[in-house]
Amino acid sequence: MGGDGEDDRDDERGIEREYSRRRKMSRGRFVALCIVQGNFALQMARPDIIPGRYRLLAVALMALLGVWAILTARRGRTTVGADGVTTRGAFRVRRWAWHDIYDLRVETNPGQRRADVKSLTYLYDNDGRRARLPHLDDWQLPDLWAEVADLHTASARHRGMTWERRPAVEVRIRERVAHRKAQERAITGALIVFFAGLAYLLWEIFTDADPHPFLLLLCAPLAAYALLAPLFRRRYIRALAPA
Template structure:
């Protein structure tokens, strides 16, 4: 695609590491093993959580693996003189150049390691909302920063205004960054609580005391994650760390 130097398409060029595909498969296999074990141990009389908890967990894992597969083979980004189309695993979204405020390369969340791209590209619309541009990352492009800089330069004549920052949009972007960071840490808190509750549940089973797996492993971590995310969003909204302020 050329279209005066603007047209281009970003698709999967490099295969993901084997661990990126093997790990979800192992999780699904473990879920089915746990379903069989729970069904055998409790004989179907383990309560509502014991009956449908493991199957629901297995279905969610299967959906997650399906999403990973669709992301690898279907998701892409197409750039034309009319605008940018981001085709996700399921749905596509298109922005005209007049609706695009900025395009930025940002570091992926910590903990992704080598099993995922380290630098991702996001489109910000004129309302300050952020959207991922699929496959425009350091796995599929040698230098995402140079690629985005070249793209912005080529698209400048197609826009009704320059790429200069606007304070009102930057403030909305900052609030969005605060919200995402707060709920990311809320998710970490929920996962940490789940690990603790797994230990507690195991201890209850070993000692012969009543066990409530759905309450301990689902409800408590969910409540902890929501509470932590809400508190951090309020606190960082008042006193945001410098790292949460997007740089133009």
């Protein structure tokens, strides 16, 4: 009797759910985006700042970024059903069966001070890999923690197993966290080198020197990444290792 009642309550709430964009970005974020785009358009309109061929490249990159953002906002969604979880982005669709899913976790957004979204939901598979679940966050949902807890409960009978922690998977998760953090730091370092090279390249152009765009904008950032990634990875593996 008690088990049947729980199943009835799960059926009333339903496991078939779709999370898509319900709220637009905040006014502050919208104003900041308009300021950035306006400044970009102003700089591109000044022929004395950037030569024509570089201006076309910058405009093309900005246009591609805009198309990606629009498609992500319109197509992005997370679908949960009896068969598992499906995510859709601007161009990519990914699917996980319930038996391949290790956990669904709410985590703090690293850029929360500058973002509307303070908490995000990630799916972890049995190999420790994680994937963000689009629009399953505290900006689109008023009580994200309760929603994810309800998903755990409603999906339990479809998984065929409980949501228990497994030490081997937790170790793989920590290793992947270390690798991911190292990549993020190394990419940040590479971007710093890239923009420093871009500034130097512009100086060379304005002073009629012989520019070296391939060396400054590609070789130097790649070399910085190759040097920093293993250094940061060793550091984070030591920091994340259990005491």
